[in-house]
Amino acid sequence: MTDVAQKQASRFGREFSALDFARDYGVLVIIAVLIIGLSFLSDSFLTPRNLLNILNQSTPLFIIACALTLVIIGGGFDLSTGAIFGVASVTAAWFAINVDPVAAILVGPLVGLVLGSVNGVIITAFNVHSFLVTLATALVYRGMAILVTDGKLIPVRIEEFAWLGRQKIGLVNVAVIVMLGFMLLMMFVLNRTTLGRAIFAVGGNEEAALLSGIRTNLVKIITFALSGAAAGLAGVITVSRLSMAEPQAGTGMEFDAIAAVILGGTSIMGGAGAIWRSMAGVLLMALIGNGFNILNVNPFYKSLTTGVIIVLAVALAAAGKRR
Amino acid sequence: MTERPIAVSVRGVAKSFGGARILDDIAVDIEAGTVHALVGENGAGKSSLGKIIGGYYTPDEGEVRILGNHVARFSPREALGLGVAMIHQELQLAPELNVVQNVFLGRESAKAGILTGGDLDRYQALEQVCDFGIDPLVKVARLRIAERQKVEIMRAIARDAQIIIMDEPTSSLTEDEADRLHEVIRRLTSQGKTVIYVSHFLDHILANCDNVTVMRDGRVVRTVPIAGQTKKSLVDSMLGREADILWPDLPPAPAETVSPVAELRDVATETGLKKVSLKVRPGEIVGLIGLVGSGRSEVARAMFGADPITAGDYFIEGEHQARLNVRDAVRRGIGFVPEDRRKQGLVLTQTTRPNVSLGTLGAISRGGIIKRQLERSRVKRMIDHFGIVPGRIDGNVARYSGGNQQKVLLSKWAVADPKLLILDEPSRGVDIGARQRIHEFIVEMAKKGVGVLLISSEIEEVINLSHRSYLMSDGRIFAEAPSASLTVETALHRVFLEQNRRSTQPEGVVQ
Numbered sequence: 001m002t003d004v005a006q007k008q009a010s011r012f013g014r015e016f017s018a019l020d021f022a023r024d025y026g027v028l029v030i031i032a033v034l035i036i037g038l039s040f041l042s043d044s045f046l047t048p049r050n051l052l053n054i055l056n057q058s059t060p061l062f063i064i065a066c067a068l069t070l071v072i073i074g075g076g077f078d079l080s081t082g083a084i085f086g087v088a089s090v091t092a093a094w095f096a097i098n099v100d101p102v103a104a105i106l107v108g109p110l111v112g113l114v115l116g117s118v119n120g121v122i123i124t125a126f127n128v129h130s131f132l133v134t135l136a137t138a139l140v141y142r143g144m145a146i147l148v149t150d151g152k153l154i155p156v157r158i159e160e161f162a163w164l165g166r167q168k169i170g171l172v173n174v175a176v177i178v179m180l181g182f183m184l185l186m187m188f189v190l191n192r193t194t195l196g197r198a199i200f201a202v203g204g205n206e207e208a209a210l211l212s213g214i215r216t217n218l219v220k221i222i223t224f225a226l227s228g229a230a231a232g233l234a235g236v237i238t239v240s241r242l243s244m245a246e247p248q249a250g251t252g253m254e255f256d257a258i259a260a261v262i263l264g265g266t267s268i269m270g271g272a273g274a275i276w277r278s279m280a281g282v283l284l285m286a287l288i289g290n291g292f293n294i295l296n297v298n299p300f301y302k303s304l305t306t307g308v309i310i311v312l313a314v315a316l317a318a319a320g321k322r323r
Numbered sequence: 324m325t326e327r328p329i330a331v332s333v334r335g336v337a338k339s340f341g342g343a344r345i346l347d348d349i350a351v352d353i354e355a356g357t358v359h360a361l362v363g364e365n366g367a368g369k370s371s372l373g374k375i376i377g378g379y380y381t382p383d384e385g386e387v388r389i390l391g392n393h394v395a396r397f398s399p400r401e402a403l404g405l406g407v408a409m410i411h412q413e414l415q416l417a418p419e420l421n422v423v424q425n426v427f428l429g430r431e432s433a434k435a436g437i438l439t440g441g442d443l444d445r446y447q448a449l450e451q452v453c454d455f456g457i458d459p460l461v462k463v464a465r466l467r468i469a470e471r472q473k474v475e476i477m478r479a480i481a482r483d484a485q486i487i488i489m490d491e492p493t494s495s496l497t498e499d500e501a502d503r504l505h506e507v508i509r510r511l512t513s514q515g516k517t518v519i520y521v522s523h524f525l526d527h528i529l530a531n532c533d534n535v536t537v538m539r540d541g542r543v544v545r546t547v548p549i550a551g552q553t554k555k556s557l558v559d560s561m562l563g564r565e566a567d568i569l570w571p572d573l574p575p576a577p578a579e580t581v582s583p584v585a586e587l588r589d590v591a592t593e594t595g596l597k598k599v600s601l602k603v604r605p606g607e608i609v610g611l612i613g614l615v616g617s618g619r620s621e622v623a624r625a626m627f628g629a630d631p632i633t634a635g636d637y638f639i640e641g642e643h644q645a646r647l648n649v650r651d652a653v654r655r656g657i658g659f660v661p662e663d664r665r666k667q668g669l670v671l672t673q674t675t676r677p678n679v680s681l682g683t684l685g686a687i688s689r690g691g692i693i694k695r696q697l698e699r700s701r702v703k704r705m706i707d708h709f710g711i712v713p714g715r716i717d718g719n720v721a722r723y724s725g726g727n728q729q730k731v732l733l734s735k736w737a738v739a740d741p742k743l744l745i746l747d748e749p750s751r752g753v754d755i756g757a758r759q760r761i762h763e764f765i766v767e768m769a770k771k772g773v774g775v776l777l778i779s780s781e782i783e784e785v786i787n788l789s790h791r792s793y794l795m796s797d798g799r800i801f802a803e804a805p806s807a808s809l810t811v812e813t814a815l816h817r818v819f820l821e822q823n824r825r826s827t828q829p830e831g832v833v834q
Contacts, residue, residue, distance in 0.1 A: 193692055193693060201670045203672070205669065208668055212649075
């Protein structure tokens, strides 16, 4: 090896700076600070009950953000998750009442899978940006949910259906276990499979992926299908928990999910990111909410605080890139 | 030597990034009205020095004087105010605007912010100086790289730049286009302007520059007049050791009776190929010679299934291919290294490992699940084989030098054990060390029985590294010759002759 080469090796080798660390792991630092701070401020914060409660309440968002991460890494954007959540909710409720309560649990994710695939097919067939397509399909899907229910709530008080949202195994809710399982599955897909590789490549450089023999369109469709399925699953869990399906359910949830993914540090430019980041993003948002509750702070400040933290996180990430 | 005023004076300049010192104690004087070359291996700091003079980087230490003005800290905008313009390797134009709009971007004829027109007249005046012959109203997105570069030069001149820094100006130009660029540069210096010429192309530097600063490891080795320098003397001081520019020995060419691994017969495409016929035999290196836009890359893309073939026949190992797509091509054992490694080749958001594996995920997985040990050992083998630096399996490719990025890209297809390897500009913008390794690799592949299609704007490279060459012009192959029978001059002569014979098409616009 020439000395030039050696010098380059040291130059591009392990570099360490506080800015890099803050950019890569800033979200974890903020979470740690919040946890420590809240534990001092309130005795009721650091209890298994409260912590599990935080997890349980955020389960739908965790699930949606998980799959949305794949979409965003793949260079896409999904604004229809909230609407799919709504469609899946009412469909599952109707199915539980009129057909079979256990099968209804599967119907939710299935409906989501189909609607998500429709997104993916439109995006790839017409080569339109996913932002525009899902903006439009979100309206269509929401309209469908309202039409089939006449805009009314659907109560579902059925034991065999409610267990998903209400049952506990020990201290832990079944929904939380389902969420963790889904998360592990998504992590596995992203990090250990050829599909995961293809997702990173498509988001990072679509042309390079194409010229490597990757079926880029199929990869994109799959990410949207997964995102839809996740939204459907989240919808079913919520209906099962509340014993009530609502056509307007999940409105605005797509933005919470996108915020969580960005907050975690996944690049909206695509090609880079991780599931754990989005999980951390959701957790951070949940902790802020929980903090407001247990400290009895005026909840009017919650949205403002979350927004400021997102801006800070994004600015920090940008500062790390610019050099 | 006559005393000329000093246009740029750099004294004791140092610059570090993330703890690594990339420039150290730089002292250079650049005389006004000259072409001053900065040479060195990739990573030697020549581009960084250019960026400091251009205002893109602020030095940590030291002093820069531009036309006598001391500047401690300044931005590209202020540099421009002082008369310094930089033309980047990756050109910085607004693709959706037309040529005139780009040339006068930010300097439009206007009153109180309202456009008044008249830019076209100013453009014509500028064209008197430049004589580039580019249609002023065509969108920049439709221009070839060579033309875009000219637009950048016009932009610099329109801003009345006295000092123009050109970073690798000829790396994407053909010899002919480079000649024309050098003519422009001579015209600029005869008008008293100063050109700082950062390049790998020693021939161009020797022929066109007045002075040269050789850099190594972030330091200046020496600054001397170009007269008296040779390619070898420059390379020696760049590398700090004796080095010869050697072409590796080619394996013997396969007999004509050997059936080709790939064959095109009268192929046409929407991308402009007409009646293209060629053969590549196993173990044979076949070159494509032609100017940029002659259809060389289009042949590559058609053979890789990236552009559909609209007429004619394509055979891979004797089998007729209808509706070949990239996926099939890869499966049939074809590898393709495209000309723009950053845009078309590498996924820069990812590390070395996934980039190497991207073309052959099927071979390292079962049921869609990647075998991680197998993948790691395979990538490690490639890193060792090519001497990729840094040698980390998960190195940050985006920060690698051009040569090492190119080696990663070559690894992607080397692990595929291809039958046909198509290389489009495999050594563009890489340093001498990497270039030699890449040349060795090409020969290595041929020795293993791989058919290689080699495309390069450097005719010298094609001639010395191939058994047989096809000459292209205007989407057609007009001649075929054993590469040993060609010289750069004869090949170019034939290409120009052919082009003049056919010169009916307006130049500069991609159809």
